[in-house]
Amino acid sequence: MTGTTMARQVVWFMLPLSLSSVLAQVSYTIPEEMGKGSLVGNIAMDLGLDVKRLVSGKARIFTGDSVEYIELIKEKGVLLIKDRIDRETLCGQTTPCALHFQIILENPIEFFRVTVEITDINDNAPVFKKDELKFEISETAAVGSKFILERAVDPDVGINDLQSYSLKPTDNFVLKLNSQADGSKKVEMVLQKALDREKQEDMSLLLTALDGGEPQLSGTVQIHVTILDANDNSPVFTQAVYKTSVVENSPKETILTVVTAMDRDKGVNGLVTYSISSSIEGVLELFNINEQNGEIRLVGELDYEKAKHFQIDIEAKDHGGLSDSSKLVIDILDVNDNKPLINIMSTTKSVPENTASDTVIAIMSVQDPDSERNGQVQCSIDDNIPFIIRSTSNGFYSVVTENDLDRETESSYNITVICSDNGEPSLMNSHTLFLQVSDVNDNAPVFEKSSYEAFVMENNSPGLSVFTVKAIDADWNQNARISYMLDDSSINGVPVSSYVSVSAESGVIHAVRAFDYEQIKEFVFRIKAQDGGSPPMSSNATVKILVQDQNDNAPQVLYPIQTSVSAIAEIVPRSADVGYLVTKVVAVDVDSGQNAWLSYKLLKATDRALFEVGAQNGEIRTIRQVTDKDVVKQKLTVVVEDNGQPSRSATVNVNVAVADSFPEVLSEFSGFTHDKEYNDSLTFYLVLALAVVSFLFIVSIIAILSVKCYRWRRERMFYKSNGNLPVIPYYPPLYADAGGTGTLQRVYNYELYRTTDSRKSDMKYGGQSTLDTNGSQTLPHMQRDRMSTEDLNEQVSTLAFINMIMHCTFHSHFYGEFHFFPMSCLTLW
Numbered sequence: 001m002t003g004t005t006m007a008r009q010v011v012w013f014m015l016p017l018s019l020s021s022v023l024a025q026v027s028y029t030i031p032e033e034m035g036k037g038s039l040v041g042n043i044a045m046d047l048g049l050d051v052k053r054l055v056s057g058k059a060r061i062f063t064g065d066s067v068e069y070i071e072l073i074k075e076k077g078v079l080l081i082k083d084r085i086d087r088e089t090l091c092g093q094t095t096p097c098a099l100h101f102q103i104i105l106e107n108p109i110e111f112f113r114v115t116v117e118i119t120d121i122n123d124n125a126p127v128f129k130k131d132e133l134k135f136e137i138s139e140t141a142a143v144g145s146k147f148i149l150e151r152a153v154d155p156d157v158g159i160n161d162l163q164s165y166s167l168k169p170t171d172n173f174v175l176k177l178n179s180q181a182d183g184s185k186k187v188e189m190v191l192q193k194a195l196d197r198e199k200q201e202d203m204s205l206l207l208t209a210l211d212g213g214e215p216q217l218s219g220t221v222q223i224h225v226t227i228l229d230a231n232d233n234s235p236v237f238t239q240a241v242y243k244t245s246v247v248e249n250s251p252k253e254t255i256l257t258v259v260t261a262m263d264r265d266k267g268v269n270g271l272v273t274y275s276i277s278s279s280i281e282g283v284l285e286l287f288n289i290n291e292q293n294g295e296i297r298l299v300g301e302l303d304y305e306k307a308k309h310f311q312i313d314i315e316a317k318d319h320g321g322l323s324d325s326s327k328l329v330i331d332i333l334d335v336n337d338n339k340p341l342i343n344i345m346s347t348t349k350s351v352p353e354n355t356a357s358d359t360v361i362a363i364m365s366v367q368d369p370d371s372e373r374n375g376q377v378q379c380s381i382d383d384n385i386p387f388i389i390r391s392t393s394n395g396f397y398s399v400v401t402e403n404d405l406d407r408e409t410e411s412s413y414n415i416t417v418i419c420s421d422n423g424e425p426s427l428m429n430s431h432t433l434f435l436q437v438s439d440v441n442d443n444a445p446v447f448e449k450s451s452y453e454a455f456v457m458e459n460n461s462p463g464l465s466v467f468t469v470k471a472i473d474a475d476w477n478q479n480a481r482i483s484y485m486l487d488d489s490s491i492n493g494v495p496v497s498s499y500v501s502v503s504a505e506s507g508v509i510h511a512v513r514a515f516d517y518e519q520i521k522e523f524v525f526r527i528k529a530q531d532g533g534s535p536p537m538s539s540n541a542t543v544k545i546l547v548q549d550q551n552d553n554a555p556q557v558l559y560p561i562q563t564s565v566s567a568i569a570e571i572v573p574r575s576a577d578v579g580y581l582v583t584k585v586v587a588v589d590v591d592s593g594q595n596a597w598l599s600y601k602l603l604k605a606t607d608r609a610l611f612e613v614g615a616q617n618g619e620i621r622t623i624r625q626v627t628d629k630d631v632v633k634q635k636l637t638v639v640v641e642d643n644g645q646p647s648r649s650a651t652v653n654v655n656v657a658v659a660d661s662f663p664e665v666l667s668e669f670s671g672f673t674h675d676k677e678y679n680d681s682l683t684f685y686l687v688l689a690l691a692v693v694s695f696l697f698i699v700s701i702i703a704i705l706s707v708k709c710y711r712w713r714r715e716r717m718f719y720k721s722n723g724n725l726p727v728i729p730y731y732p733p734l735y736a737d738a739g740g741t742g743t744l745q746r747v748y749n750y751e752l753y754r755t756t757d758s759r760k761s762d763m764k765y766g767g768q769s770t771l772d773t774n775g776s777q778t779l780p781h782m783q784r785d786r787m788s789t790e791d792l793n794e795q796v797s798t799l800a801f802i803n804m805i806m807h808c809t810f811h812s813h814f815y816g817e818f819h820f821f822p823m824s825c826l827t828l829w
Helices: 043-047 051-056 087-091 662-674 680-720 789-815 823-828
Strands: 008-014 022-031 039-041 060-062 070-073 078-081 097-105 110-119 132-138 146-148 162-168 173-179 185-191 202-211 218-228 241-247 255-258 272-276 287-289 295-298 309-318 323-333 341-347 350-352 360-367 377-380 387-393 396-401 412-421 428-438 451-457 465-468 483-486 500-502 508-511 522-530 538-548 556-559 569-572 581-584 586-588 598-605 611-613 619-622 633-642 649-658 748-751 768-771
Touching: 022 039, 022 043, 043 078, 060 070, 060 341, 070 097, 087 097, 087 110, 097 341, 146 323, 162 173, 241 255, 272 287, 287 309, 341 428, 360 377, 360 412, 360 428, 377 387, 387 412, 396 412, 451 465, 465 538, 483 500, 556 649, 569 581, 581 649, 586 598, 598 611, 611 633
Parallel strands: 022 110, 132 218, 241 323, 350 428, 451 538, 569 649
Antiparallel strands: 008 022, 039 078, 060 097, 070 078, 097 110, 146 185, 162 202, 173 185, 202 218, 255 295, 272 309, 287 295, 309 323, 341 360, 360 396, 377 412, 387 396, 412 428, 465 508, 483 522, 500 508, 522 538, 556 586, 581 619, 598 633, 611 619, 633 649, 748 768
């Protein structure tokens, strides 16, 4: 700045363990009364910081409770004058005068101390407290008599402070300046020429006070002297300096001390009055002196933190106008009347739960304006929280994390910092910091169970709510927002999503399709719960769905088979005894449990007294002896019922023929069968089947005859060649030779049965053929020595097959349609 010298000093030092950054102290010197916006200094350059760091670190000035005279322009990295600085208002007579503040940076937290010293300029002229001074001086006053003059006051300091006085005119009086112990000067007006009241009764003088500034400023006061008659002795104080002490906060009217001045004059001229002549501002508001006895009392409130001592000028004056002066020095004693002051310089409102140990949470300054032990401060915080407080430098503390944080255990902390001094009694102050612990995704969702079982009734409606799974995530907000989903899997080769679905929000499992207990009784799948963190965390649970059976299937009759074009009749001979097993109704129910328990009962019957049905096994038996009076055609209706709720049932009709011979049965059932609707399609297929069977029969006969002829010719050739042909033994599988060592029984009887009137058919066979133990044969038209075991087996099998074919064919021709068909033919088919 113009006409002003500015100094700058930078001091670097390291902080203790808790702060990883380096602090610096910068000092500037500027004159007072600089204009608003004036440059103080380039703080960025002086601290070696980049302007970008000031901007990103949200640099700011921290002054505590003090007025902020300096502002920081962080975009330029400079300090400017924010408000006018008056050194006299800021510091009074204290030198040097300085502003102390800190520059705070965040992310990471750093702070730097800045001191700006304010130098004085000569902006105040010396001022006298009174406009005029009045003296009454006896004409007998001796040459050299001294008269104390009021000192002028100049708020400036140093060279700009009060430097000299001048007195005009100097005909009778001259000035004398005496230096005192505190550095001030006592101004005395000394009589150098005797006064003569008869020549001059009143006298007017001008006292001028000059400072040493440039330009030089001055102040004046008028001195009026009234000359009195003889009073030739001045009062004299017993001590040149009086000293006393008083405890701050002492009550008003406390007597501090008593001063005494002696005057050797008698009468009125010997009466002395006392007064405080100090021109220091505020003294008269604090102290008062008794004019008669010199007793000094406290009339105001003392504060050690504002002023530690006072020097008071006391004057003793007699009625003749003679006076003397003395000084009273009052020392203020400190008491512990101030709590430690806690100022938060920087603090963090929230930290993530994975914050590392020794992370700085807050920085604070703690000061106690008391002195000595009363101003010594210790700070602490609660031991039950994971934070500690550390002293970083004189009066500065930092709160740091001591252990790992867990939001799920404690989501926020009230950190109370307690600071106490060492006074008696000790005073304390506290400040509470609120710290929020923000969440990180460090917990996976947890299901209430690792596996679940749910039951659903079959034939459910699609979309039915089957079961609800629930998982809990100890995290917060988005990290605890759980979504449910099906794990990719398949059930019997079908994706599980074709069976069930799960609500992503609620975890409700819905059936996608209607389940059928008869197709699937249970299935297992996995549910995944995933939170909304980044990266997301998940867990799985197993769900087993058990399908419960309903009685949704009626019993199915397997036997007897019911058709619309045939009537299967069971034959009961008239000689049947009681309990004769006619047939058995066979039924099944695809349901399970009691829904598949079947019971049988006879619903209708031609003759209820003749038959009964087993309730558990479905067996139809006679309950009395069959007689000749019983009709041939008997029709029974059997109900098969399950045990479900409600129960389901099926009916089956059973035709029973009570007869001893086929003609009797046929004559009875022919009308029954011809009453039915004729089925041309079925007749066609029966005729076609008969033609195919006949064709196969003829082909078989031809093949057998061809083989026989071939073997007969070989045997003939063998006999004619007298055994010269090579012998090739032939044994069919599972048979041995005719010697009796094979698997064929020794005696094998095969009976060929024929029906009544079978003589009318085109083919007839003998009644019985027997193979004895020696291998001899009784089959007609066969030579015993030419027939081998293989030939016998083939012929027996062929004859049995032919007999069965002819038997069935006979019935088919006889009735013309397939209304009555024996059980043996069913077995053949």
